[in-house]
Amino acid sequence: MAGILHVVVIGAGSAGLGISYFLKQRGRDHRVLERGRIGETWRTQRWDSFRLNSPNIRSLLPGDSPDVPDPGGASTQHQFVSYLESYVERHHLPVITDAPVEELSKDRGLFLVATPRGVLQARNVVIASGSLNCPKRPPTAAELPTALRQLDSSAYRNAAELEQGAVLVVGSGQSGGQIAEDLALAGRSVFLATSRAGRLVRHYRGGDIFNWMTLSGYLDVPRSEIVLPSGKLPPRGLLGATHTISLQSLSTEGVVLLGRFLGIENGSLMFGDNLDEHMRFANESSADVKRFIDDYIRRAGLNAPPAEDDPAEMIAPRLPSPPIRSIELATSGIRSVIWCTGFRGDFQWIKIPDTIDDDGQPIHQNGIGFVPGLYFSGLDFASTRKSGTIPGIAEEAARLVNHLARRSVS
CATH class of the missing domain: 3.50.50.60 (FAD/NAD(P)-binding domain)
Structure with missing residues (x-):
């Protein structure tokens, strides 16, 4: 000793x-x-x-x-x-x-x-x-059939390691959005069950968004102003490491966007009617961060380039019509579920x-x-x-x- x-x-x-x-x-x-x-x-x-x-x-x-x-x-x-x-x-x-x-x-x-x-x-x-x-899964995960492979974002490595077939990604925060794009770029059929998560652009007004958030004090906002009314903390917003990722940009890459995952009922995967709400929240959260940075640039008298539209935010989404509220598991081709639903x-x-x-x-x-x-x-x-x-x-x-x-x- x-x-x-x-x-x-x-x-x-x-x-x-x-x-x-x-x-x-x-x-x-x-x-x-x-x-x-x-x-x-x-x-x-x-x-x-x-x-x-x-x-x-x-x-x-x-x-x-x-x-x-x-x-x-x-x-x-x-x-x-x-x-x-x-x-x-x-x-x-x-x-x-x-x-x-x-x-x-x-x-x-x-x-x-x-x-x-x-x-x-x-x-x-x-x-x-x-x-x-320690990854967290919703209680509904236990209801899915054993033939359906389930893994957490921390266990995902690449598309080739998954079973052949479509993949359901649950959660559209940082990990969910990035993994959905990784799968889509590998040519896999991807369904994304979205969540109420924010979004950030990668670059803004001539600089990296992280630099702006650091300089402006956005990252210094205290916990008391971040915590939700429920007492829980929000998920980290969707941010691509090298480029902007948005729900609408994912949809143009072939990712099928869905509302919140609700569970399984009579052999069908069920989803909420809140996709539009989730997309709107992501858009608004991105705009809020930009306004915060704009205010800082104005107060500090910085000579920053004017704001430009980010293509990933401006592109028109390709959404299922009518919205998908249920997917029959037996005929869907979905063989894997990746849970991007947080950690503890x-x-x-x-x-x-x-x-x-x-x-x-x-x-x-x-x-x-x-x-x-x-x-x-x-x-x-x-x-x-x-x-x-x-x-x-x-x-x-x-x-x-x-x-x-x-x-x-x-």
Whole structure:
């Protein structure tokens, strides 16, 4: 058993490595525990054509120079994993791989972090395992026949790995839209059950949309202004990594657009009568973001190019007429269903009272747990719209480590 560490960081993805960087800068004795390899989730939960939605210039971790090749490019997951590995080497971060945490408990003021290699003791713990590693499916998924292959977006790799036949993609947020396009470009017959998800253009007024959202403060909008009346958080809007993807552009690529998936009834897949509403919401959300950026450009007195229409937004949709409300499964040719219906975190290994809520999710305020010395990094929408994204890591990691340091001297 090692001596008492100042901090144990759980997770060696981008969030955990950002925390480790600032801890090292402050000379804090710590270890970073990773269940598999560095960036394990990036390695195992992405499809083959996946690229980061944030441009290279916005995908840097703390301490790295912004002088990068192809600053506006979009890295593949493999390139990003290589970047994470090099980051650990260049900054000499104390990462221990193949060390899954089996249980986190607390005794006599110390955190006990149990792994197959033994138990580490620490005065503080930062959980950076993320809140998007366990896929969620609606209850209706259990009603589908076993002959129909079901997989989550995190398990999808490419069209060739699926059974021959048509594919139903459920959910039109970021993953759903990108995967539907990937399948369509591979020549597959695709049905897309849409959802109430926003949309973003890839480029606007001479710049990348992520750059504009960062500069304008759009990503700094607090969680309290984002959460829905139901108390739930909205899905991330549809954004193509290299180009704009819209429901209407998908329809012109042959994707058949449907309303929300409702389940199966008498052998038929059922869909809601809300496709028009979903398309309208996506259009309006894109317009809202543009207005936010326009206001910023005007206030800042920037000499930005005028706005131009994006072809992917302006193209006329090709919609089924009449709208499809049901599809008889036996004659549809659908052989696979890909669920793009969101994720949640796995925190059941935490055995400390007042740490996770009844839904098994962290109890925290801006990433600071209610149990002294416990922190959460990399949670989606933890404090702002930027939380949980790579561009948000540097700011969040610095803030949490500063809080941790103040606690240590109090």
